[in-house]
Amino acid sequence: MKSTNYYYRYGNKLPTHFRLINEKKQTLFCEQIYPYESMKDATMVSYDDHELVLFASTSSDLVSQTIRKNKIWEQDITSNIIFALSYMNKKNGENVTFVDIGANIGWFSFYVTSSLLPFVHTYSFEAMPRNILFLRNSLCANERLQNSITINGYGLSNQERYCRIFSHERNTQNGVVHCNDIAPESNEMIYRGNVHLLPLDNVFNTPISVIKMDVEGFNFRLRTSHGVRSNSD
Numbered sequence: 001m002k003s004t005n006y007y008y009r010y011g012n013k014l015p016t017h018f019r020l021i022n023e024k025k026q027t028l029f030c031e032q033i034y035p036y037e038s039m040k041d042a043t044m045v046s047y048d049d050h051e052l053v054l055f056a057s058t059s060s061d062l063v064s065q066t067i068r069k070n071k072i073w074e075q076d077i078t079s080n081i082i083f084a085l086s087y088m089n090k091k092n093g094e095n096v097t098f099v100d101i102g103a104n105i106g107w108f109s110f111y112v113t114s115s116l117l118p119f120v121h122t123y124s125f126e127a128m129p130r131n132i133l134f135l136r137n138s139l140c141a142n143e144r145l146q147n148s149i150t151i152n153g154y155g156l157s158n159q160e161r162y163c164r165i166f167s168h169e170r171n172t173q174n175g176v177v178h179c180n181d182i183a184p185e186s187n188e189m190i191y192r193g194n195v196h197l198l199p200l201d202n203v204f205n206t207p208i209s210v211i212k213m214d215v216e217g218f219n220f221r222l223r224t225s226h227g228v229r230s231n232s233d
Contacts, residue, residue, distance in 0.1 A: 018203045022152050034140035036133055050114040055138045061173045063104050073107040081210055082115050088209045089119050096209035098122045101156055105134040108212050113148050121148055127155030127195035128165055128175035157197040165195045
């Protein structure tokens with residue numbers, strides 16, 4: 001499995017109406033839908049030292065299995081992101097913005113935010129419908145984070161498009177996007193629905209401190225349209 005990449009970027013601006021719409025969707029979800037009844041294959045993992053709970057899947061999913069067993073995911077990258085955001089806050093004396101692209105069930109979004117309150121705001125981007133439900137339920141369950149995390153229920157690309165998303169039957173919530181008519185080569189990849197993709201520049205204009213990107217092969221499409229710099233560059 002590929003490592004998650006994290007990126008640094010400055011000076012972008014987010015259209016206000018996108019943020020307000022996404023925040024309203026989350027408010028309505030918490031008021032009218034939470035707890036979502038189809039989340040029967042989910043369990044809550046608690047982090048008392050962070051006053052945090054996170055919904056994780058009990059089905060065949062690598063991220064959820066690791067979080068349920070070890071209560072952490074990609075520890076080194078998590079620590080690096082927290083360090084970078086803390087450094088920027090101390091250096092500039094300003095609040096910081098974390099953008100989590102390919103948020104999955106929300107490990108980075110929720111753990112990083114809960115570690116750095118009150119000076120961080122996190123924008124989570126996730127296209128896979130099942131993962132969006134986990135994100136929304138987790139945010140409803142963490143009232144103190146609700147003003148610090150904005151969930152964006154769509155994916156990102158270098159142009160607006162609608163594509164299909166698949167995942168492996170033994171890694172159910174690790175979505176892989178296909179934007180052509182060619183199906184995945186593996187028979188074990190299962191179609192999970194269609195997803196809406198938008199360019200980040202179209203929906204975002206807030207100064208960004210750190211971007212974490214884990215989009216299963218879409219990294220290049222995002223970087224060519226947005227000019228971000230990888231930790232591996």
